[in-house]
Amino acid sequence: MVEIRRKKGQVTIFIILAVLIVGALVAYFTLRGSFGESVPEELLPVYDYYVSCLQDQAEDGVRLLGEQGGRIDVGEFFPGSAYMPFSSHLDFMGQGVPYWMYVSGNNMLRENIPTKTSMENELGEYVSARVGLCDFSDFEMQGFDVFVDDKNVQTAVRINDLDIEVEVLNKINIFKGNSSVVVGSHSFGIKSKLGKFFGLALEVYNYEKANMFLENYALDVLRLYAPMDGIEIGCVPRVFVEENVASELKDALVANIGSIRLDGDYYDLSSKGREYFVEDSGLDVDEQLSFLYMRDWTTRIEMYGDKVARPVGLQEGMGILGFCYVPYHFVYDVNFPVMVQFYDDEELFQFPVGVVISKNQAREAMPTTNGRNIESKVCEFKNQKVDVYTYDTDLESVEARISFKCLDAVCQIGETKLYSGEAVLRGEFPQCVNGFIIVDAPGYAQAKYQISTNEEMLANVVLKKKYNLSLDLGEVDRGVVTFVSSDYSVTVLYPEMDSIELIEGYYNVSVHVYDGSSLKFPATSRKECVDVPESGLSGMFGGMSEKCYDINMPEMDIDFAVVGGGKVQEYITSEDLANSKELNLNVPLFGLPTSIEGLAANAERVDDEIVEVYYE
Template sequence: MKSGKSFGDDLSNPTRSHARNLSTDYSRVTCSPTRDALFSQANSSPQIVPSQDIYANHFFGKYLSKKAQVSIYIIIAIILVVLVVFLFTINRNVEDGQIPQELKPVFDYYSECIEGEARTAVNLAGAGGGRIFIKDYVPGSEYAPFSSHLNFLGSPVEYWYSLEGNGVIKENVPTLNDIEDEIARYVEEGVRNCDFEYYYSQGFGIQLGEPTADVSILENKVEVSVDSSLSVSRAEQSASKDSYKIEVDSKLGKFYNLATGIYNEEMEKAFLENYAVDVLYNYAPVSGAEIQCGPKIWQTREVMDSLKTGLQENFQTIKLKGNYYDITKKEREYFVYDKSTDEAVNFLYFKDWPSKVEIYGDGVDDELMMGEPIGTAAGMGLMGFCYVPYQFIYDVQFPVMVQLYDKAELFQFPIVVIVDKNMPRNALSGETIVEEEESDLCEFMTQDLEIHLYDANLNKVNGNLSYECFNQKCRLGESIDGVLRTPAPACVNGYLDVQAGGFAEKKELVSSNEQSFVEVILERERKVELELKVGGKEIGNEIAIVSFARDDGKITTIAMPEQKEIKLSEGSYEVKVYVYGNSTITIPESTKTQCIEASRGGLLGLFGSTKEECFDITIPATKIDSSLVGGGVLNTYLLDSELEKGKLKISAERLPRPDSLEKLSENFDSFESKHLYLEFDEN
């Protein structure tokens, strides 16, 4: 708020010296002539005054004395009028910018300091998605690896749209008033540190009042007003100024309006999710079938890496309709989204940013994704071929930085793009978000739990604990000396998820509304090297699929010889080994007749009458590249003392190499009766 200035305040300023000089000059005027002086002026020579004139002289002297007093009052009034006019002129000159030349550098420096702080604040607000002062950091979780900020080139930028650690959607879009307030706060804090040291050393007296800033963001400029009294004096000169107005040329207002337009388009249309789904189907196996009699295998980590690479490369090419790019090939038009802009816009994602890719389906684990062949069982060979169908479900979440820019300025904000079960997320309205926030179980930690963690020898274990209820996962914390006392949400048949280094993940069924004390025994997880021989020989160029299925449903699979190590913990397992080798089987071209019921033409067809129509289907010749040549099955219990040795030798029986579909089917039939032999050895 602009501070007022009273007349008394002005007299207290250094300008008071001018008033003293004027007063001193006027005080030298002789205002009270003496009686003797008056008579000496009236008579040049001494005379004897008659007695009758004494009264007249006394009266005349008294009259002159009153006249002199009136003159004094007139002179004082003149002095006051001149002083007021003088001070008014000084103030008017300061407000008009007519500061004494000798004092002007100090005022110019302060104005430049304000402008510098304002310009810095505008740039920071643009780079921070409208935020300058970052809120407290909120970490991500296993459910959603996104914290409250995206670290971009070392600077944290708050998400406009994200998933919290418990899976609840959060919007955090600043308003234009929010941005103005942050810029004003930054300017107020910054101008307090304007360095006048040089001017102090030059003999200037400087007094600076508390600053108050007001900011208005317009389309192509930012107006900053600062109320801050600055008084400067030096020698016999002094001046003061109370307010400063700065304009920063900036597209902050325009960029913000464009950014919110893009954001609203994404919320309503989910166009970034649609691009992500297209990338998913082009860079990862989703669904399909391969004509082969061996399993179709993908490395899980390679699939995830390929998908992230595809997202990185494709999202950098997405543009909005405008003239800030050139399209050299017609197929690139696919990446131009139908929303017009007259500024440059980028969409960025980097594969090393926090991302989540989860893959579900039959034959999926942390190491392998595998499609099992169909057509190899007894009697199935009569179909004429075998094939591998596969269908995998993906949940993908990743951050995208949206940038609007020109040669001088940048405005950017991050959002999280969500693909849910191979589909783009539903466009979410504000009402939906509020409903989800109200049902956030993790905000209502009303039940007290005391959790103790032990290993198989009842030694205390430290681990990270979460509690799953319905589709939400709440982080509870980390145990200290094997114990965690923590509040948890009320839930029936929830799961306590425990993760500890060197131990297998454990999920314990816990009803928090009934139990307050929980003990969990964790099994050691051992890294074991596998050595496989088939028919007493190394597998060479053949491929072996080795899987360990625990009785709790956890399946761990590796593909040898590319992979040789596996992590196992004590428990009961079904161990299976499939060995596939080169095949010479060729399925010749064949023709099959397919018949269907078709609607009859004419009037009968109107009443639902049908007829059988048959047509021939030609199946082209197909070569089977690999076939089952060995393996077996074993149900066993693996002790921790055995796994601790670090090496497991597996021996499997070899099957005859098939040269026809019938013999291939025979191999699959006899596979279940073939046994495996396990032997642990010191690594």
Template sequence: MIKRGQITLFVIIAIVLVAAVVAVFLLRDKLFPGSAQSEFDGVYTLFDSCVESSTIQATKIAGSQAGYIEVPDFSPGSSYAPFSSQLDFLGNPVPYWYYVSGNGVIKEQVPSKSVIENQFSDFIQTEIIKCDFSNLRKQGFIINSDTPEVKTKIYDERVVVSISMALSASKADASAVKKSHTIEVKTKFGELYNSAKEIYDKEKKEAFLENYAVDVMYNYAPATGVEFSCSPLMWNPQEVVDEIKTGISANLAALRNENVAKDKKYKGYFDLNFDSDANIAFIYDSSWPTRVEIWPAENGMMIAEPVGLEQGLGVIGFCYVPYHFVYDIYHPALIQVYKGSELFQFPVAVVVDKSVPRNSLALSSEEESSSMDEFCNYKNTKIDVFTYDNLINPVEADISFICLNEKCAIGKTKLSGNDAILSSDFPQCVNGRITASASGYETTNYYVSTNSPGIANIMMRKVYELPIEAIVGGIELGARDKNGIAVISFDGENDKRVAVYPQQKTIKLSEGIYNISVSVFSSASLKIPGGSTRKCTMVASPGILGYFGKKTEQCFDINIPEQTVSNALIAGGKTTKFILEDELKNSRKVTISVPLLPPPVGLEQLQKNYELLDVQKIEVKTS
């Protein structure tokens, strides 16, 4: 027989079991979330996929844009520093990590890892809102979410994205909510960024790209040297610039990371030592904004004159041509770091100023150059600028103002009735210089003090480009000597025009007075035999007698080496001529008649020809 107490116990146990079953059923979502959400796995898997896709897209954009998704504001360059704040690479803006601004200020814009992480978070937050759940909604799912908060952390070989966002999904009587999401994306973006920083820090500290540029300058262009010759050496600056650009492109392309080189035992000129084991490429394209300037270069020619042919230097017995040219080389370099299909790239400005690499320069900092910005910003004196030609016809021109070493862009004169005028405020300056420039006209300077309002009337001279013809001894130079060369110089009031005939058969001239000189060189070789000559001179006598002025003759022998002169001076002379604009306007060519010099049969006659060059007259006609 079952006692009452036993029955009571069974009833209690049954009640507990029923309550437990009911509780498990009611709390099943919290006690067994996996089973409750199993039918919603597709929703959360799709969301994670959207986050991963957005993260990969962020790494690609930032990798191609020097670490930026949102690039900094654009800042233009100038004729002095052609770099803007961004390099246009295949149509995409790539911010410079290091560059020189248009007014000569050194600027850096290297994104820190925290800046990149914040931009990643903003980008992912914008993109995941666009995650497309339309196919799931067609299957009856109801999906809602609130505003996401995204945090991103970049590691060497992964990016971790943490999102705080309630993403709810329901279907029929079932529902699920997930409030936190952590997605880990495998990528080498962080490692490539660190490698890029290593390269940048090395370039910033050692200026190794500038040193390579200087090597290119010395190997691809005439820099400093001497040649034994009795005729001048001449180079076309544009050809020299093209050679420098070609050399820079080839040399940068040859640079490599020593750590990934196949032949690690051999360290060559182009091997760079980095801790990174990533592949590295250095790129320069000659079409990118570049400034190569050469001094001295007169109107399209680099000329080095021989020494030893001047009057009084015959004692040295031979002639030589020393040359020294100074270069400014400003060019961009794009540095790419890559592993597999992943890439990180950034550009830097390479600066060689007056043949000196950047690390030896005292380039202006932002603080040091602030005076220039302040000077140009304080424009408080009104000046009316009129620009016209010598017939008082208006000419639209770009106007700038120079005071000491500071240059300010002012504006442009515009046609207004019968005038070309610019009414603008100028900074105050004593003996400043207004510069007017226009296509087809000489750049004109107008000196003015801007301490009080005034008017500047600037007359600009029109430039005419005319063919030239050199007649040597009554015969056109090409007919006399097909390989002969004539160096023709028009030295005017404002500038100097030089043409090497017949390679250059035109010259640009404006109205004015010119000192004109011509030197004609034969293509025939002149062999000057070597020998020895004895020279004597009077020197002070030794001892006490020399103190009282007694002199004695002292002789010495000079050994003269054999020389072959490839381009001997055979004709030339000088003249002065005032050329009117009407002559230039109505003429079809400029004819220069040059008398011959005695045949240079030896070094002594060659020296005499250079002396005759200063006194022999040439004739210049426009027709």
């Protein structure tokens, strides 16, 4: 009995030993490919090259993540519109970089911010898709056979502040003569600040979203470099050319946005005055940071107000002022992109955001903005279907952009598109009594169509074509030409602007001619007398007495004086415009005034003289 138990014990020991041996063999063959030291020395150069190739692919992916705002796959492109120029991507030196925050073409404020997890996943997918791109041809010429499994690949990535850990799980088989190895796991690290740069970028973005410091700097630039509210001393109209204002504003934005710094130790100020550009964000940035705007980036600058500011002081009854002044007031919409960049000598992480100024005001700061509509509340309730057809004056279909104005709100609706020869938009509008459909198309004047969308569901809108003609004022050296009709107006500062765009219509045409010679009017004094009621009882019964005042006018220097001009009413047909290349205006000339009274008389004479209009 004892012998039987002893034999059973021996059998049990053998079974345990067998299990341990089999387990050890399985573990050995399973894990031996996980460690570099298991690769035979004569095969090690091939394997080292493979790991180096994987590392190169990963580094390319890291570079793309930095250059493309934390994205390798930048996603679908959504275009902007003429009203809101931001697309979903900023074209940066030919490379599309997704906006982290922008206003879409339909006026929705949108966010598109990556996470560290999404970056890790995209980098892993990028490496997995490229394991088969490693070129072993040089080794094959030396007698090696290499087989890489590029079908069953998994890549794990961990992004840290100062490095990135990568593990690629796929098999590589290497053979040469009697030596062979199969390696199934490949781990390596990359020295990179991607994680740190991304964390800093998030902090800067959240600070901008909550405090809108970029918008605040942009408003300062607008107030300093663009005419907003003011008065200029002078006796001639001041003409503001929107294209020139926009150009100067872009140049100012380039210089000022590029000078912005956040509090930190990554810069030295050249002077105490540069402290204005240091934003007290509380972020304590310790890496190189720059804000970038380029004038050729898509930018919208709209200037609202009378582009021709007329002088006060020349009108009848105002000569007592003794001088002239020109008041002006403008309101702006300004939308432009800013690229935020963190960098050192080797790496870059950048992302763009959209800066929005509407009617001289920054957009509302929002802790959460994704999908938020920044239009008026009226525009949020588009529940009335209206079909809009757009034509030219020959009833040919014209594709156009459609917006809708109800009270003070302007809503972006969409665009008419050609279907079966008709340019039509079947869109949804807010319900509104006596609103206006606003239609814009390149080469045509803006058209307005009054409609009550709570009752009407169809609108046929006719657009008038613009014709560009050269402008000749004969012997006039300098003048302001204005064409005003019921639905269109244009002002030209001649000779700086030597052409004019007109549409068919009935115009009030006015021309003011100025001489640039400096005039000095000496100080004068004169007496003015008026009848005033007498004091006391006599005044109660209508008694009047004469009171006289001395009016002293100081010496005045006038840079420009009205020396000619006139007005006319003229109906201009589309045939006149289509068959002509030049518009000639024959303008009466008066000569230089010698006194302030003569200056006022010349200004009044413009209303009495006739301008003759000729076509060539």
